[in-house]
Amino acid sequence: MSRPGHFKMVLLGESAVGKSSLALRFAKGQYQDHAESTIGAAFLTHTLQIDADTTLKVELWDTAGQERYHSLAPMYYRGAQAALVVYDITNADSLSQAKKWVKELRTANGIDMIIGLAGNKADLATTVNKRKVDAREVAEYADDNQLIFMETSAKRGDNVSEIFMNVARQVAMKQPTNTLNKPQGAFPPTKPKPKGNSSCCSSSDSKS
Amino acid sequence: MSDDNKQAFNLEDDSDLNDNEVFHSDEENNKKNQDNQWIDELRLALKGGCDLGSIRSIGKCRSLTDDLRLSVWKTCLNINDINEYDYVDSDVFDLPEQNLIREDVLRLVRSLKINKDIEASRLSDIEAVLTFYCKKYNENYEKDNGWIDMLKPLVTLDYKNRAELYALFVSIRNRYIPRFCETDGMPFHLFRLLLLYHDPELCSFFDTRKITPDLYAHIWVRSLYAGTCSSDVTLHLWDGYFQHADQFFIFFLALVLLMFAKEQLFEMVDKEKNEVIDFISKAPANLTTDDLEDFCSLANHYASNTPQSFRKEFCSCLFDETDRTTSQKAYSVQQALCLPVSAKELLQANQLGGKEGVRYFIVDCRPAEQYNSKHLYTAFHLDANLLLEDPKEFGGTVDALRATQKHSIEAGATAGGDHLCFMGSGRDEEDKYVRMVVAYFLRRNIKYISIASGGYR
Numbered sequence: 249m250s251r252p253g254h255f256k257m258v259l260l261g262e263s264a265v266g267k268s269s270l271a272l273r274f275a276k277g278q279y280q281d282h283a284e285s286t287i288g289a290a291f292l293t294h295t296l297q298i299d300a301d302t303t304l305k306v307e308l309w310d311t312a313g314q315e316r317y318h319s320l321a322p323m324y325y326r327g328a329q330a331a332l333v334v335y336d337i338t339n340a341d342s343l344s345q346a347k348k349w350v351k352e353l354r355t356a357n358g359i360d361m362i363i364g365l366a367g368n369k370a371d372l373a374t375t376v377n378k379r380k381v382d383a384r385e386v387a388e389y390a391d392d393n394q395l396i397f398m399e400t401s402a403k404r405g406d407n408v409s410e411i412f413m414n415v416a417r418q419v420a421m422k423q424p425t426n427t428l429n430k431p432q433g434a435f436p437p438t439k440p441k442p443k444g445n446s447s448c449c450s451s452s453d454s455k456s
Numbered sequence: 457m458s459d460d461n462k463q464a465f466n467l468e469d470d471s472d473l474n475d476n477e478v479f480h481s482d483e484e485n486n487k488k489n490q491d492n493q494w495i496d497e498l499r500l501a502l503k504g505g506c507d508l509g510s511i512r513s514i515g516k517c518r519s520l521t522d523d524l525r526l527s528v529w530k531t532c533l534n535i536n537d538i539n540e541y542d543y544v545d546s547d548v549f550d551l552p553e554q555n556l557i558r559e560d561v562l563r564l565v566r567s568l569k570i571n572k573d574i575e576a577s578r579l580s581d582i583e584a585v586l587t588f589y590c591k592k593y594n595e596n597y598e599k600d601n602g603w604i605d606m607l608k609p610l611v612t613l614d615y616k617n618r619a620e621l622y623a624l625f626v627s628i629r630n631r632y633i634p635r636f637c638e639t640d641g642m643p644f645h646l647f648r649l650l651l652l653y654h655d656p657e658l659c660s661f662f663d664t665r666k667i668t669p670d671l672y673a674h675i676w677v678r679s680l681y682a683g684t685c686s687s688d689v690t691l692h693l694w695d696g697y698f699q700h701a702d703q704f705f706i707f708f709l710a711l712v713l714l715m716f717a718k719e720q721l722f723e724m725v726d727k728e729k730n731e732v733i734d735f736i737s738k739a740p741a742n743l744t745t746d747d748l749e750d751f752c753s754l755a756n757h758y759a760s761n762t763p764q765s766f767r768k769e770f771c772s773c774l775f776d777e778t779d780r781t782t783s784q785k786a787y788s789v790q791q792a793l794c795l796p797v798s799a800k801e802l803l804q805a806n807q808l809g810g811k812e813g814v815r816y817f818i819v820d821c822r823p824a825e826q827y828n829s830k831h832l833y834t835a836f837h838l839d840a841n842l843l844l845e846d847p848k849e850f851g852g853t854v855d856a857l858r859a860t861q862k863h864s865i866e867a868g869a870t871a872g873g874d875h876l877c878f879m880g881s882g883r884d885e886e887d888k889y890v891r892m893v894v895a896y897f898l899r900r901n902i903k904y905i906s907i908a909s910g911g912y913r
Contacts, residue, residue, distance in 0.1 A: 264666070282725050285664035287656075288895025291847040312895070314663065316791050323844065323892055 254305045255419050258325040260353070261334035262345040263313030266368040269402035270334060271310040274412050279403050286312040289324055296416045304416050325353060329422070330362040330415050337367045337399060340380045350393060360422065364396040364415040371401040495521055502527050508534075508701065517699045517752070519692040519745070526613045530620075532698035533627040541626050542592075543619040547580075549587050553597045557586050560604045568611065578611050585622045602633070602678030609682055609690045628680065632703060634774040635782075637670075637678045642786040644669040644677075646770055647707050649795045654711060654758060656901045658718055665729050672737040673710050680706065684740040692745050696752055703775055704767055708755035713739045715754070763814055763875070763906055765798035793894050796909040797877055806834060806870070815873030817861045821890040822881045822912060831912070834871035835879065836860060840889035843896060854896070875904040882911030 259267040268286050272278050275294040290310040297303050309324040311317065325331060331353055335346040346365065353361055367386060372378045383399055390397030396414045400407040498514045502524065511531055520528055530536075551557065561582045565575050585607070590597055597603065607625060615621045634643040647669045652659040662668070675683040680697070682690045697705060714721075717739050724732050743751060770789070773782040797816075805816050820827050820835040827837045836857055842850040864872035876897065880890035890907065897905050 283664075284660055287660065287899040288892065290899070316793060317895065319791075320888060320892055320895065323888055 253303060254307055255330060255416070255423070256307045256309070256328040257330040257332065257415070257419075258309045258311060258321075258328045259332050259334060260311055260321060260325070260346075260349045261313055262336070262339070262342040263315075265313065265334045265336040265339070265342050265346075266402045267313060267334050268310050270332070270366060270368060270400065270408055271308055273402045273405055273408045275308070277405070279405070285314060286310060288312055288317060288320065294412075296413060298413075298417055298420050302420060304420055306412065306416060321349075321352075322356065325357065328357070328361070329419050330364070331357075332364040332366055332411065332415060333395075334366045334368050335381065336369050337381045337383075338369055338372050338378045343367075343381050343386065347389070350395065354393070359394065362396070362415050362418045362422065363394070364398070364411050365390050366407075366411055367397070367399040368402060370399040370406055371404045373399075494518070495524065498524060498528070502531070506531065508532050508699075512699050512701075515695075515699050517696040519748070520695045525691070525695065526615065529613070529624065529694070529698055532701060533624065533631065535620070535623045535627055537616075537620075539619045539623070541619070541623045543585075543588060543622040545584065545618055546588065547584070549583060551587055551590055551597070553590075554587070556599065557583060557597050560599065561586070564604055564608055565611075568608075581618050581621055582607050582611060584618050585625055588622065589626065600675065600678075602637075602675065602680075602683055603629075605675075605679035605683035606633075608687060609694060612687065612691070630777075631775070632680050632697070632706065633678060634703075634706070635777070636774075636786070637674055639670050639674075640668070640790075641670055642770075642782070642789055643707075643774060644673065645786070645789045646766070646774075647673065647710060649766075649789065649792060650707055650711060650762065651714065652898070653762060653795045653905065654903055655715070655718070656898050656903055656905070658714060658721070660901070661721060665732060667729060667733055669710075671733050675737060676710055676713075676740060677706055681709070681740050684738060685743055686741070688745055689740075689743050689748065692748050693743075693752075696748070700752075702759065703771065705755060705759065708759045708762075709751065711758050712751055712754045761814060763795060763797040763801060765801040765909075766795055769796065769798070769909075793891050793907070794898065795906045797906040798909055799913060802877055802908055805873075806832070814875050815865075816875045816877045816906075817864070817871065817873040818908075819857065819876055819878045819893075820912065821878055821893050823886065826881060826912070832879075836871075838893060840893045843889070843892055850896075854900075875906065876902065877906045877908055879908040880911040882913065887911060 259271060261267050263285060268283055268290065269279060271290070271292060272280065272283075275292050289312060292308050292310065293305055294308065295303055295305045309328070311321055311324050331349075333346045333349045333353070335342040350363060350365070353363060365386070367381060367383065387397055389395075396411065396418065398407045398411045398414075400411055402408060494514055494516075498511065498520075501510050501514055508531060511528055515528065549558075561579055564582065565579045568575070568578070570578070582604075586597060586603060589595070589603070603625075606628060607621075610621060610624050613624075615624065636642045637644075648659065648662075651662075651669070681693055685693060714736070717736055721732065721736065724735065770785065772779040773785045802816060802818065805814060806818070818832055818835040820831050820837050821840040822831075823841070824837070824839060827835075831837070838853060838857060839850075842853060861872070861876070865874065866872075878890050878894050878897075880887035890911075894905060894907055
């Protein structure tokens with residue numbers, strides 16, 4: 249189904265939670281104040297070094313949070329192996345919206361899809377009374393739903409590459425080895441590889 | 457403006473306006489004579505009981521003199537002298553919000569700076585009209601609902617009695633103030649689509665800041681600009697407005713106001729939302745009577761450069777109290793990615809050709825096999841699926857499309873047009889691809905984007 253060494257990932261969440269900022273930080277290491285709202289969806293790619301001999305190219309669809317584009321979301325998450333659902337820690341409603349997305353993704357794509365949950369704008373947590381979402385509660389919810397959860401700050405760069413990397417590692421673990429970006433023919437196709445325990449991902453840091 | 461031939465609401469080539477400086481005074485005299493001529497002509501026509509058509513052909517949407525205003529407005533608004541609005545005079549002022557009404561009326565009348573006797577009679581006239589209106593339509597008077605602003609220009613007229621004042625007020629409200637001018641109201645969603653059509657970049661600026669048009673334009677729309685324009689400007693604006701008699705003109709005027717302010721808005725990129733709203737909502741206050749001609753001809757230019765079918769689609773739900781399709785239409789306009797164009801309009805524009813009106817470049821986004829089996833002969837096929845499968849290559853295809861479009865416009869081909877209309881199959885699942893493509897174009901800030909409602913049939 250997927251091309252070797254590539255995987256498709258989608259960013260979802262309410263408008264203005266920082267999806268595009270996370271994508272920009274992830275792909276280019278940059279941050280932009282006063283970024284414009286995304287229209288439709290933006291497409292970008294970034295190659296990750298999972299470990300010494302595994303690279304994975306992330307094909308990322310950064311979707312628009314505005315409600316009028318919601319009906320298009322399935323176009324982008326259909327067939328995606330991973331998703332990063334984003335909320336804003338200073339906006340409790342955005343967490344409810346994030347939970348709706350998780351539910352929708354699980355219904356559409358099943359338990360196999362790797363889903364990350366990012367509580368963005370963590371840099372604002374230090375400002376008095378700005379935080380509206382408690383991290384421990386979300387961590388519990390994330391555990392119950394098999395989500396990779398982290399609080400992130402696209403502005404400062406905190407946890408951004410970490411959460412993408414963790415999602416990518418889990419995708420790599422789930423993908424059959426022969427679809428990973430190894431030199432062609434390096435492994436005989438007949439070599440037995442139990443799913444989720446392939447050699448390239450069995451190193452101790454695969455679940456960090 | 458000094459060109460006598462230039463009609464108030466017609467944008468014409470400015471070239472013949474230049475190089476006439478030498479003859480300026482001559483021209484001014486000429487202008488005066490001709491000014492008087494059309495006014496005399498209009499006065500004569502009014503005496504003979506003319507209709508809106510003849511007023512328009514003589515008046516050409518120009519500003520009127522004070523003595524003609526009331527009778528021209530009455531004719532334009534179709535008000536006769538038989539009290540068709542069933543006004544019943546009463547001095548019983550007993551609404552729960554009566555104090556609020558009285559306060560506002562008092563403030564209004566004071567601002568008119570007229571002598572005490574007239575002031576007293578105007579005061580009771582306005583209160584009587586507002587009170588009767590509330591009772592008759594079972595509506596509550598609210599601060600900022602625009603009614604008091606609408607009455608401001610009306611009480612400067614030499615109206616015959618309260619019934620006539622009432623008739624003017626009701627007629628303007630019914631005809632020209634769209635229904636649902638409230639937060640999240642349909643007129644503002646429609647206006648957003650018009651803004652998106654003409655300036656996606658500015659629309660995105662507002663969307664990003666979550667500034668919906670109701671936040672800055674409600675006072676413009678609810679009062680037909682009387683709430684923010686100076687009294688003089690309102691009178692002259694309404695002179696033209698009632699002659700022009702276009703119910704949607706209010707939106708195109710709003711569009712011009714935004715365009716005027718665009719540069720300043722873009723400089724407010726790091727300003728607070730409220731500051732931006734405050735700035736833009738006051739925009740009409742800067743208009744002077746000298747600006748009106750340009751203001752209106754630009755609005756007219758936008759109006760004629762916009763697909764027409766949305767008017768038919770939304771006219772009755774915006775202006776007809778008995779319309780029952782409103783909630784359904786409100787939802788569709790709120791969810792729309794861009795302006796819809798009816799298939800009929802598309803086909804007509806396609807057949808007429810020529811340089812007049814909106815010219816479309818039709819982009820057929822149906823699956824290839826459907827396109828191959830039958831399609832409009834002028835339509836360009838764009839494989840929407842490619843957008844998901846290979847976004848980079850899709851970008852290349854879009855560049856090719858733009859080049860083809862440019863080329864066909866330059867060549868004057870029937871298929872050429874500045875306006876991109878996207879067409880799907882009308883089937884929901886497939887049309888999601890079309891919407892995706894539309895969003896892609898909007899993302900690139902390309903203007904004049906529409907979608908063919910119902911798809912290919």
